[in-house]
Amino acid sequence: MFYSKISQVAHYVPKQTISNDDLSLILDTSDEWISSRTGIKNRHISQDELTSDLANRVAEQLIEKSQLDPLEIDFIVVATITPDSTMPSTAAKVQAHIGAKNAFVFDLTAACSGFVFGLATADKLIKSGVYKKGIVIGAETISKILDWSDRTTAVLFGDGAGGVLMEQTDYEHFLAESLHSDGNRSHALTSGNTGLNSPFSVSTENDSHLKMEGRMIFDFAVKDVSKDVVQLIEKAPIAIEEIDYLLFHQANRRILDKMAKKIGITREKFLENMMEYGNTSAASIPILLSETVDKGLISLDGTKTILLAGFGGGLTWGSLIVKI
Ligand code: ACO
Numbered sequence: 001m002f003y004s005k006i007s008q009v010a011h012y013v014p015k016q017t018i019s020n021d022d023l024s025l026i027l028d029t030s031d032e033w034i035s036s037r038t039g040i041k042n043r044h045i046s047q048d049e050l051t052s053d054l055a056n057r058v059a060e061q062l063i064e065k066s067q068l069d070p071l072e073i074d075f076i077v078v079a080t081i082t083p084d085s086t087m088p089s090t091a092a093k094v095q096a097h098i099g100a101k102n103a104f105v106f107d108l109t110a111a112c113s114g115f116v117f118g119l120a121t122a123d124k125l126i127k128s129g130v131y132k133k134g135i136v137i138g139a140e141t142i143s144k145i146l147d148w149s150d151r152t153t154a155v156l157f158g159d160g161a162g163g164v165l166m167e168q169t170d171y172e173h174f175l176a177e178s179l180h181s182d183g184n185r186s187h188a189l190t191s192g193n194t195g196l197n198s199p200f201s202v203s204t205e206n207d208s209h210l211k212m213e214g215r216m217i218f219d220f221a222v223k224d225v226s227k228d229v230v231q232l233i234e235k236a237p238i239a240i241e242e243i244d245y246l247l248f249h250q251a252n253r254r255i256l257d258k259m260a261k262k263i264g265i266t267r268e269k270f271l272e273n274m275m276e277y278g279n280t281s282a283a284s285i286p287i288l289l290s291e292t293v294d295k296g297l298i299s300l301d302g303t304k305t306i307l308l309a310g311f312g313g314g315l316t317w318g319s320l321i322v323k324i
Helices: 020-024 031-038 051-066 090-098 111-127 183-188 214-235 253-263 281-294
Strands: 003-012 017-019 042-044 075-079 104-108 133-140 160-169 174-181 245-248 305-312 316-323
Touching (some): 003 281, 051 133, 075 090, 090 104, 111 174, 174 214, 214 316
Parallel strands (some): 075 133
Antiparallel strands (some): 003 160
16 A cells, blocks of 8 residues: 655745735725734735746755655646646746656646645545655735735735645555535636637636635635534544644634634634735645744654645635644
8 A cells, every 4th residue: 555645844925025004005994904804914925926936935945855856756736826827837837947857747726725635636646656756835926816906805815835745655644535616606706717719709708806705705614614624523533632733724713713613623723824924825724834844833753633624716625634
């Protein structure tokens, strides 16, 4: 049998920060509204870096920290809804940047669940026995798809990237998994509509800005995602008390408050950093994970058990229980 594990983590965010007070200068909003409704105080916004630049910084660190020869990397997955281009993929740019010329690479589009979906995919690739090492990165420059005149979305998001090195190992680290999508509710969160363009039609839908029915996404996260996490814990080969930390998508502190009650795990175990970064979509979980390792709460020696959960556009949602 072949198994996979997370053997290294890294993150990178653009230097420029924008506070709630800064935003209140250009929008009809306030620090009081944003922080009390979401927990967000700051976000990092790219001035001149593309999504691939952020992903490249993460990949460089993963290589350096693990002292890995890039030629040993078998695959690279970049989860993003804000690629530099649809072709080439962001992952192709990362591959070229680090010289991982033996890897096959692709981008994965699952909004804020992208990193969890990518990790689950990487686990299966390694479990197949065909591939031994791979990189999974969540990277976003959401700033470029925001309508900066729309206070209902502009205040919520930020840019950043985080990622992990995955390697083959000899015992199970991925203890339980649950992945879902519901295209019937896709209208609740949209961006990058390209519409039609042919000799017979003129595009009518060419609107790339992110649009969100915030209240509906809030209710979906609290109800559907919490229920799924409860079921995941029930079927996992561990007791609920054995979960050390919960690293959930960082959209809104009030969502985490409600989820903690529904799932029945003390709120202190739900880690958070939305205060500093806002919602960074596919990057939020790997940034949080990398920071948690930097703080020494997790040592990457297989002694801790974490529950990761992503949820967002698609709709998509997914959770994993992982030894790390
Ligand atoms: N500043 C001041 N007032 C505002 C702002 C703002 N930035 N934004 C909205 N308001 C106003 C609204 O206009 C409304 O005013 P009205 O009552 O006069 O009409 C009032 O505040 C309340 O608005 P609601 O939308 O009802 O506020 P709510 O409490 O639902 O909070 C929020 C909105 C923060 C967006 C919340 O619904 C939320 O967090 N939703 C989930 C988002 C999420 O999880 N996204 C994850 C996926 S993202 C992805 O996949 C890329």
